[in-house]
Amino acid sequence: MGIHPRILVIDGYLKSSRDELAAGGATGAGDQYVKMLTQACPDAKCDVIFPCDPGASLPTGAALSDYDGVAWTGCSLTVFEDTPEVNTQIGFARACFESGVPGFGSCWAAQIAVVAAGGICRPNPNGREMGIARKIALTPEGRGHPMYEGKASVFDAFISHVDEITHVPSGSVVLSGNNFTAVQSVSVVYKRGVFWGLQYHPEYDLREMARLTWCRIDVLTKLGFFQDRQAGEDYVAQLETLHEDHSREDLAWLLGVDNDILNEDVRRAEVRNWIDRLVIPTMIRNGRV
Amino acid sequence: MSISPRILIGEGNTRERNEKLLAAGARTGSGCYQQAIKYLFPSARVDILMAADLDTQMPDGKVLDDYDGFVLGGSGLNLPGGEHDPHVRQQVELAKTVFEAGVPFLGSCWGLQIAAAATGGQVSVNPRGRELGIARKISLTPEGRGSGFFDGKVGVFDSPAIHFDEVTHLPSGSTILAENGHTSVQAASIKHQRGTFWGIQYHPEFDLAHIADLVRSYTELLIGEGFYKDNDAALKHAGQMDVLHQNPDRQDLAWLLGVDRDVLDPRIRFREIENWIVHQVLPRMAYRT
Numbered sequence: 001m002g003i004h005p006r007i008l009v010i011d012g013y014l015k016s017s018r019d020e021l022a023a024g025g026a027t028g029a030g031d032q033y034v035k036m037l038t039q040a041c042p043d044a045k046c047d048v049i050f051p052c053d054p055g056a057s058l059p060t061g062a063a064l065s066d067y068d069g070v071a072w073t074g075c076s077l078t079v080f081e082d083t084p085e086v087n088t089q090i091g092f093a094r095a096c097f098e099s100g101v102p103g104f105g106s107c108w109a110a111q112i113a114v115v116a117a118g119g120i121c122r123p124n125p126n127g128r129e130m131g132i133a134r135k136i137a138l139t140p141e142g143r144g145h146p147m148y149e150g151k152a153s154v155f156d157a158f159i160s161h162v163d164e165i166t167h168v169p170s171g172s173v174v175l176s177g178n179n180f181t182a183v184q185s186v187s188v189v190y191k192r193g194v195f196w197g198l199q200y201h202p203e204y205d206l207r208e209m210a211r212l213t214w215c216r217i218d219v220l221t222k223l224g225f226f227q228d229r230q231a232g233e234d235y236v237a238q239l240e241t242l243h244e245d246h247s248r249e250d251l252a253w254l255l256g257v258d259n260d261i262l263n264e265d266v267r268r269a270e271v272r273n274w275i276d277r278l279v280i281p282t283m284i285r286n287g288r289v
Numbered sequence: 290m291s292i293s294p295r296i297l298i299g300e301g302n303t304r305e306r307n308e309k310l311l312a313a314g315a316r317t318g319s320g321c322y323q324q325a326i327k328y329l330f331p332s333a334r335v336d337i338l339m340a341a342d343l344d345t346q347m348p349d350g351k352v353l354d355d356y357d358g359f360v361l362g363g364s365g366l367n368l369p370g371g372e373h374d375p376h377v378r379q380q381v382e383l384a385k386t387v388f389e390a391g392v393p394f395l396g397s398c399w400g401l402q403i404a405a406a407a408t409g410g411q412v413s414v415n416p417r418g419r420e421l422g423i424a425r426k427i428s429l430t431p432e433g434r435g436s437g438f439f440d441g442k443v444g445v446f447d448s449p450a451i452h453f454d455e456v457t458h459l460p461s462g463s464t465i466l467a468e469n470g471h472t473s474v475q476a477a478s479i480k481h482q483r484g485t486f487w488g489i490q491y492h493p494e495f496d497l498a499h500i501a502d503l504v505r506s507y508t509e510l511l512i513g514e515g516f517y518k519d520n521d522a523a524l525k526h527a528g529q530m531d532v533l534h535q536n537p538d539r540q541d542l543a544w545l546l547g548v549d550r551d552v553l554d555p556r557i558r559f560r561e562i563e564n565w566i567v568h569q570v571l572p573r574m575a576y577r578t
Contacts, residue, residue, distance in 0.1 A: 130544075131544070132547065134425070134426075134447075134547065134549075135425075135426050135445045135446070135447070137428070137444060137445045152470065153428065154426045154428045154445050154469075155426075156426070178445075179443065179549070224540045224541055225540070225541055225544055226541055227541045231541065231545075235545065249515050249516075250515055250516055250517055250518050250522065253421070253422070253516055254522075254526060255547065256423065256425065256546065256547030256548075257547075258425075258470065
């Protein structure tokens with residue numbers, strides 16, 4: 001008997017942003033999430049929705065409870081801007097908390113969950129954190145948290161963000177942080193729901209990081225990450241070469257990455273734990289196993 | 290008021306090796322330490338003892354007891370397989386003398402290994418291979434967090450490193466203060482006879498320019514060990530480290546090389562050396578005068 005959780009994937013990107021990333025060879029955020037979830041749980045059934053699209057229909061409260069989990073992607077919107085696309089997603093996050101369906105998400109998703117539950121996000125005074133978030137350290141609470149079972153206490157992860165969580169709502173627990181970003185992961189407990197949010201991106205791999213970087217080379221050069229376009233192209237090529245051939249230990253060493261980044265089982269321990277510790281228990285409680 | 294501790298630095302390399310380094314325009318290990326100590330305490334009175342040379346003599350006919358502290362840094366020698374090498378034996382005996390005299394003792398890399406071997410510990414080849422360039426994600430143990438050795442350091446940090454062997458067994462009376470995924474003993478304290486030793490497996494006394502010099506000096510060996518694809522890759526990487534050392538504000542290079550203030554800011558990088566002088570050397574100086 002297989003385990004067939006139903007997971008709703010929210011791809012928070014605007015259509016225009018999705019098109020831009022697709023043109024640069026990047027996989028859509030929702031598709032990356034489906035790939036990650038089905039890798040962790042091969043029989044998971046995932047539905048992807050795009051809340052920013054005109055006429056997008058989000059499941060109502062009753063329909064939400066047909067799902068065993070809600071997984072949110074990152075996105076290039078800004079959570080503290082008062083726009084219809086942002087407000088729709090905050091409202092939907094509240095509906096998820098009310099429904100009690102467990103949530104998981106990266107970057108924007110963690111910020112949305114925090115704001116929906118009464119917390120605050122602001123621009124990170126350290127600027128953009130890009131590429132590899134280094135030296136993420138679990139808090140004592142994170143070390144004891146089920147999301148980090150089997151994870152080392154200090155690790156690196158893929159990242160790309162300019163905003164950060166500055167205030168978590170009461171009932172939330174900060175699980176990890178690094179020197180750049182004080183809140184790298186958080187567990188938000190609100191109303192009937194639980195949401196595990198990461199500021200970093202376990203769904204990325206080196207290829208996706210390379211494509212995202214390629215799409216942003218000019219912006220990143222302006223921000224000082226690359227001296228010129230050629231330096232950016234060279235960096236992207238290094239990421240892609242290492243992605244194609246993990247035996248290139250010389251490149252891994254030059255880029256300063258190890259198994260935290262290269263080994264999917266290590267990189268995605270949080271996702272597997274979310275399915276085991278929150279999604280499957282929800283299925284059982286709903287009589288779906 | 291100028292503070293003038295008297296510190297003896299042991300040079301762990303033999304004359305032949307040092308002549309090669311100097312001829313290539315590089316500094317010796319003891320030269321790096323001297324520079325670091327003078328940066329922190331410009332009035333420190335520093336002497337160098339050629340600890341590996343068999344015809345060595347104490348500077349100006351002084352005895353160990355004339356000093357407020359003794360430092361032993363890196364060496365190209367190896368304890369595993371080198372147990373009967375007189376250049377190695379001599380340094381183990383010297384370390385025993387330092388413990389007997391109760392002179393505050395600081396060691397990095399080889400210095401830590403020699404102190405462990407002199408007090409009944411063991412050193413073996415690291416099964417993960419050479420740790421080169423930057424030791425990443427060094428994490429303080431609770432004992433390290435509480436030790437004065439790490440005052441002002443964050444709980445997780447990077448530091449320059451180059452080593453092939455590691456301490457596997459410490460004598461009783463020792464405490465492990467830091468670790469990372471590559472090396473279980475990144476820092477330790479050893480209490481033995483009248484002495485207290487503080488040691489680190491990494492090299493806070495090295496800067497990026499010295500790592501670059503070592504890369505150029507050991508290029509063939511490092512290509513053989515898989516760190517570089519070819520000579521060009523090694524020279525390019527060494528060149529990048531030199532440029533960043535000269536221009537620490539080159540954020541693009543810092544980001545590409547994956548280094549931050551832990552490595553680039555000498556006030557942070559030298560903190561263990563500073564703490565050793567403050568907590569171990571200065572009190573001895575006060576009691577002597």
